[in-house]
Amino acid sequence: MNVIAPEVAVGDDSPARLERLADLSQQLLERARALGASQAEVSCSEDRGMEVNVRLGEVETVQSTRDRGIAVTVYFGQRKGSASTADLNEASLAATVEQACAIARHTEDDPAAGLADAALMARDFPDLDSWHPWALQADEAVDLALACEAAGREADPQISNSDGASVSSMQSVSVYANSHGFIGRERGTHHSVGCALIAGSGDGMQRDGWYTGGLAREDLEAADHVGRRAAERTVSRLQPRSLPTGSMPVLFAPEVARSLVGHLLSAVSGGALYRQASFLLDSVGQQLFPDWMQIEELPHLRRGLRSAAFDGDGVVTRASALVRDGVLQRYVLGSYSARKLGLQTTANAGGVHNLQLAANAGSLQDIARQMGQGLLVTELMGQGVNGVTGDYSRGAGGFKVENGEIQYPVDGITIAGNLREMFAAIEAVGSDVDPRSHIRTGSILVGRMTVAGND
Structure with a gap:
């Protein structure tokens, strides 16, 4: 893989910015205490960034952003109030705390409300290698974007x-x-280069693209490589066919395979569970996947996209199994949802950190050969997933596979099944991990799904 050469950042002021936010947080907590709150919590964030967009060799936008946000939550016993602001002047901050307190006084008691237990707070803050600033200037960003697009258009x-x-x-x-x-203090960076192209003409036009993203500049693919990859993907979609309705194996490419894991996470997350709106109620200890399936959460993974020493409640994070030998080991809970369910928090307030699926197969091409005949899905459309029943039906595009080889592009099809049955029918997880997501999975082969087409 071609990569952009690393660059050392100059003039890093992030430690001073963190200390300013920490001091501000303490002041707001003291203000809440003075107004009678029995407990309080404050989240402060500050984002800086630059984005450049070009099209057909011309600069469309160059945007520099600086955003701040302050959120204050107070508890009066088990009554909760929250307020937020982006204005850091003293009067606005004082009004934000007062507003949160006023809201709390007018709400009903919630037995699950309150901070996470003090004993669960993080004490150690390891270096997670998440800070890699790029001293990117506007002219350099424009040149990279233009080079990316030009490489794609010329490919x-x-x-x-x-x-x-x-x-x-x-x-x-x-x-x-x-x-x-x-x-707790956190800092992180994220950089990306992307390109979207159109191939063909008239009713036969097709659109696709590619992007690279990561915490560090040196982890990005070269801009011209991104453009050529976008062109390759776009051209490969020309002259698509539909398929006859039937049942067949479905191979999800890595960039869409992670959505299957996303549906699992939604179903085992606290909010869906305590609302009784999940097809995986009471599923801990159940065999959901084949016995070779392993899914680990790795919150302290260095340079991981969602690495964190603590969750949104301040609770210390630890590596743990979500699925072991195909069996669901736990739910995904913050302190509030855990109390609602009568369980212990899993340090997932704010979501999961880095999930990693263990591979039992090789590349996408290897799995296609293993599959023999079936459908390779590279695009999913629509929101046809019922989280209560697990029923799954989504528009899809991709390629027909015959004799283990890609034969032709397909679109205008729908793939359908039930997530419980799909999880149990997974036959392979590839080693071709897409590094652009905190859900680290390769291709996923589901042994059989219904495919509905127009032919």
């Missing part, structure tokens, strides 16, 4: 138009503090 004569290319670089610093005396 194949069938490329007829462009939806543009973009380059972005973001920095975020944040502080979470609460009245247990906990204060």
Whole structure:
């Protein structure tokens, strides 16, 4: 893989920015205490970034952003109130705390309300290698975006138009503090280069693209490589066919395979469970997947996209199994949802951190050969997933596979099944992990699904 050469950031002021936010958090907590709150918590964040968009060789936008946000939550016993502001002047901050307190006084008691237990707060804050600022100047960003688009447009004569290319670089610093005396500081960066192209003409036009993203500049693919990859993907979609309705194996490419894990997470997350709105109620200890399936949460993974020493409640994070030998080991809970369910928090307030699926197969091409005949899905459309029943029906596009080889593109089809049955029918997880997501999975082969087409 071609990569952009690393660059050392100059003039890093993130430590000072973090300390300012930490001091501000303490002041807001003291203000809440003075107004009678029995408990309080404050989240402060500050984002900086640049994004450039070009199209057809011309600059469309160059945008520099600086955003701040303060959120205050107070508890009067088990009555809760929250308020937020982006204005850091003293009067606005004081009004925000007062508003949160006023809201709390007018709400009903909630037995599950309150901070997470003090004993669960994080004490150690390891270096997670998440801070890699890129001293990106506007002219450099424009040059990269133009080079990316040009490489894509020149890669194949069938490329007829462009939806543009973009380059972005973001920095975020944040502080979470609460009245247990906990204060946690986080900082992170994320950079990306992307391109979207159009191939063909008239009713036969097809659109696709590619992007690279990561915490560090040196982890990005080269801009010209991104453009050529976008062109390759776009041209490969030309002259698609539909398929006859039937049942067949379905191979999900890595960039869409992670959505299957996303449906699992939605079903085992606290909010869906305590609302009784999940097809996986009372499923801990049940065999949901084949016995070779392993899914681990790795919150302290260095340079992981969602690495964190603590969750949104300040609770210390630890590596743990979500699925072991195909059996669901636990739910995904913050302190509030855990109390609602009479369980212990799993340090997932704010969501999961880095999930990793263990591979039992090789590349996408290897799994296609294993599959023999079936459908390779590279695009999903629509929201046809019922989280209560697990019924699954989504529009899809991709490629027909015959004799283990890709034969032709397909679109205008729907794939359907039930997520419980789909999870149990997984036959392979590839080693071709897509690094652009915190859900680290390769291709996923589901042994049989219903495919509905127009032929």
